[in-house]
Amino acid sequence: MNARQRVPVAGEDGLRRAELAALMRPALPALVDGIVTEVWRAVPVYARPGSYGRVTRHGVECAVALFVDLVQDPMAPRDELYETCRRLGAGEAHEGRTLDDLQAAYRVGTRVGWHWIMRLGRRHQLSSATMARLAEMLFGYADELARMSIRGHREALDGTQAGLRRRLLRLVTGPGTVPDELLTELAAAAGWPVPPEVVAVAVEEPSDVSWGPDVLADVDAQHPYLLLPAPVDALCVSRLGTRVAVGPPTEPGAAAHSLRWARAALRLAADGALPDVPVTWCAEHLTTLWLLLDEHLTDQVARRELAPLTQFPDRTRRRLGETLLSWLQNGGNSEKIAVDLSVHPQTVRYRVRQLKQAFGARLEDPDARFAMQTALRASGLRTAQSR
Structure with a gap:
């Protein structure tokens, strides 16, 4: 599953990701019971008393809970479940078994999960676009879990050195x-x-x-x-x-x-x-x-250091921001700023007067100047990133 997926996008069915996840969570215990029952029926080895049954239920509980977490936040951590899947694969290897039964269990779980999602979609009248996204996410998720089990099985079999290196x-x-x-x-x-x-x-x-x-x-x-x-x-x-x-x-x-x-x-x-x-x-x-690297912190710095610009209309604010950055980079030299921005020096002087009125003595404070330049550079990079 691609870590950059977003399911569903804002506006589909009037729901955001958190709202869709909230619709799913109350039904998860029943879904876990349904998947475990079907797995035990289709793959009897996992219904044996003792650790097999406990491990099966624990794995299903982790898998369905994480799936809904990923619906809400595609960047939710996967490490705990992936380690469980690796151990399942390694356990099959230690038992001298192939992955056929485990793969069959994954297929059963995916089928039951998809039927559950279809019932959810009908109940809440989710759009075809949302259902398609959920299907794409579910089947990609199942493939990823299977890959983790394959890795665990392989690491247990190669015994070792390749597994040790990983x-x-x-x-x-x-x-x-x-x-x-x-x-x-x-x-x-x-x-x-x-x-x-x-x-x-x-x-x-x-x-x-x-x-x-x-x-x-x-x-x-x-x-x-x-x-x-x-x-x-x-x-x-x-x-x-x-x-x-x-x-x-x-x-x-x-x-x-x-x-x-x-x-x-x-x-x-x-x-x-x-x-x-x-x-x-x-x-x-x-x-x-x-x-x-830290967009939230970058936004905080920009709000704090560039607050005087918020009094201007959007177009003026952008031009003054460009002028302020060039002024800081060129030591206040109007001729260099004019060349940098491709404007007349008189325009530069007018904008600088506006900046001095807005920022006052902060323009003469070295620490404030450094913070403003950092905020403006970050803002420019963020703008380039969004284009």
Whole structure:
């Protein structure tokens, strides 16, 4: 499922995502019972007394709850459920079984879930567009859960080294700091020569490119990525054949930071805030990443620092904002500002008088000037991103 999906869009059936999720939640206990009953009937092995039945019910409860969470917020965290699915797949491998029964259980759960959604749609007269979005989301979601179980099954069977390498990658790019002794021990077990510095590479689409022992990769994940020794060249990452973003170099124990910046850059390139090129190098766009990584905070800074501009009409406010940014960047030189904005110097002087009346002594405060310039730069980047 694409993390950027939005289901449903505002305005469909007069509902927002939160309202649609609210319609679904009261019926979830009955849905869980229905799915569990059908799975036990269709795949009797999961109806055996003991842990099998408990695990089945727990997995179904997690899956339906997360699905509704994703209807409300497509960025809701999936980690807990994905780990459950991986364990289900690994459990089948440890039992010496194929994934046939588990895949059958997923198909049954998806079928029951879709029938439930159709009844919900009829009851609340949801539009065909909303139903189509929900169908797309449900079947993509089911595929993703199945992929997680396939991964868990494969990791249990490969026993190990490939599984160890994926787990090592998740560890060093996850939250928290990995102690040097633990990193050294796990890297030795996984056959990964620890480099002095690494870069994380975020990948737009899955890839089947094979890599040497010095690269840790998870390129069939929902958000594919790699960890390579630094420095890395464009030829190396261009082998992936899709848009990628290369994070800044870090020590191996801090690889999570490189991955965070790489994923942010990949998202901004897709949204148009960064150039549309095959390889985006974070090191070339650090200021843009810094200004746009936290949009809420950027908005707060703009509201605080540019409040005097709100007294003007929209068109005047835009022109004064452009003039203020150029004035700050050019040290108040009217001739340079006029060239920068392609206007007459007299126009610049008139606008500057307006700015001085609006901002007063704050224009002479170095801290305020820095904050205003930062807010204006961020605002300009956000405008470019929305075009």
